[in-house]
Each structure stands twice: as structure tokens, then as C-alpha cells.
Amino acid sequence: MLKFSKKADYGLMAVQYIASVQFGDLHKARVVNTKEIAEEYHIPVELLAKVLQTLARQGIVESQNGPKGGYLLARNAREITIAQLLEAIEGPLGITDCYQEQEDKTTSCSCFNHCNIRTPLLKVQDSIYQLLNNMTVADMMGGTPLITVQSLSTAGAGQGVSQ
């Protein structure tokens, strides 16, 4: 219930990763390609590519073609909100159906006059939107360490972070 789609998850992860590479360490700032992100998070390459294509079309990231190509953020991480990201990937986010149907009432909500839950739900929807719109990609970076690079000596087992 109320779950994000896989595409949304992938998009968030990818953008966050790109931001970390682009702004995290200025000396290593570079363009990252789809394959790198996919391997980092163990997600299917082509699906992630599709998500990034959408984000590029929507102006969230910019694509750079050819060898040594890849993606980079179109604007600063602090200017990209979670709501913008989600809307770019999945279209307008709304809890109820009749929300974006207010212009043409003919579609489905035939119980327009009787509908008792519309008003309170719109309030909830508004609150959620504000919640997502007040959180930026930069906020996601600041909260948690992006890539937990442990020192090489401590733990050799398991998680190979970087290759």
C-alpha cells in the first residue's frame, strides 16, 4: 500500500548516486554512466537506463553521449525535490482519482455530490505533497553516508564496495 514503484526507487538511487559523485568530492567529479550505477546497486541495467532517459527528457539530468559519456545532474542537488523526481518518473502524484479529474467530471466520479471522503483526502494529499516537496536530493545526501566505505583492513568479507 502506497508503495513507490521500482522505477521510482531506481530513479531516486541513481540521482542520489550521481549527485554524490558530482558534488561529493570535487576532485573526482565526473560523468557516470548507467552501467556503473546498475552494478553498484544490483539493478537491471536496461530498466535503469529507461528511468534515466525519462529523467533526462524531463530536465532533471543531462545525458552525454558517446564513449566516456553518461549522466550528470541538470541543476544543483538542492534545487531538485523528491516530488519533482517522482512526478518526472511517474506523472502527477495524487492519492485520489478525482483529484486531477476536476476539470472533466464526466469520467468516473459520478458520485460527485455524494462523495464524502474527497475533501479530507485532498487535505491528506496536500500534506504528503508538501512533505515530498520540501525534501531535496541534497537532504538525502546529508542525512546518511552515501557509500559506506570501510577501511580495507577491517573487513575483507562480503561487501565489496568499489572495484
Added chain:
Amino acid sequence: MLKFSKKADYGLMAVQYIASVQFGDLHKARVVNTKEIAEEYHIPVELLAKVLQTLARQGIVESQNGPKGGYLLARNAREITIAQLLEAIEGPLGITDCYQEQEDKTTSCSCFNHCNIRTPLLKVQDSIYQLLNNMTVADMMGGTPLITVQSLSTAGAGQGVSQ
């Protein structure tokens, strides 16, 4: 994106209607059946019946069989939160997949150590849950609910839901 399912909508409408009949006017208090609600809101009878069955199984409403039968609220409208309703219909509500998978990490989230968006998303999820958990069926009846949400970024530990 983030839309409620039809079942959730129908469940909310039905419970709200039952509550209004049961508590709205004490003189007319009675048991309402599925058909009445379905006709009132122009929704398929059998699907609504299925939703109400689920709600009955979960202890939100009580069913009364036979002629003159129907449904009534199992407890006071002020004791039923929207979160309870949604969870009863659609299972535990969570934004991320790895939320309810924390016990068995083997399932899908193989990028557990790398996952950078988990922590911030859990915060968002928490805020949404509190939002839905602080709103009762009685609030929906009263007209407009009094719910305000502060942004996450301002308060850090955030989730300020007050009424």
C-alpha cells in the same frame, strides 16, 4: 503515483457512510447493507461486498447476517484511524520494499549496505503514517480535518503532526 486503490476508496466511503448512519442521527440508527451503499455511490456491489468482508474479518466492522442484515461499525468512529482502515484492506502500508523485509534480508534488497535512500525514505514513510494515523473516521465526518504537517527539513526529527 501514490494513488489509493479502488478498494481503499470504496472502504473509506463505505465506513464513512456506515458511521454517518450509525452515529449521525441517533433516531435513525440502523444497520446498512452492501446494496444500499453501492447504489448510493454507484460502485459495483460485489466488489464493495468483498471490501466489507475484509473489514469485518479485520475487526473494523461487524457483519449481521440474514434479512434486515448488514454492517455496523465495530467500535466508535473516533477509534478508527485511516491508517487502520488502509492496513486492514491492503496490508501494511510502506513506501519502500525493504521496509517490511528487514527480518529476511535475503529477498530482494541485495544492496543493503549501499542503499543510500533507505534512511531518508523511512523518515518520509513515518511522517505519512503518522498523518494517516492521526486522522479518524470521525474527523472525516466533521467536514474538514485539522491536520498540518511541518516539513522534514526544518525540524530534523520532524514528523510534526498536530491537530
Added chain:
DNA sequence: CATGAGTCCGACTGAAATGATCGGAGATTA
């Protein structure tokens, strides 16, 4: 007490959306 109408209940079928995939076009480097 027997009957019958009306209700809730569980399992089944069809459809839409999602997840995942493939081959092609364009651009850059050597």
C-alpha cells in the same frame, strides 16, 4: 416447524499496469 427470501462469503476470470528486454541510431575517441 418448514419454507423462502435475502444476506454474507470464498474462489474464479479478465484486464490494466508494471517490470524487464531487445535491436537500432547517434556521438566521440583513436
Added chain:
DNA sequence: TAATCTCCGATCATTTCAGTCGGACTCATG
């Protein structure tokens, strides 16, 4: 100039969801 690497659009399976059907039970009535 040629080869390689990248992004890009269209296509195909899978899962979830919306909707439907017949059966079991209960209570009012004759």
C-alpha cells in the same frame, strides 16, 4: 575514417488489480 561505446525508442512477459460468479448461511414468515 572506422570502430566502439553510449543513449534511445519500441516490444514482450509477468504480476497485481478490478470486477464477476455461484455457494453457504441466517433470519423472518406462513
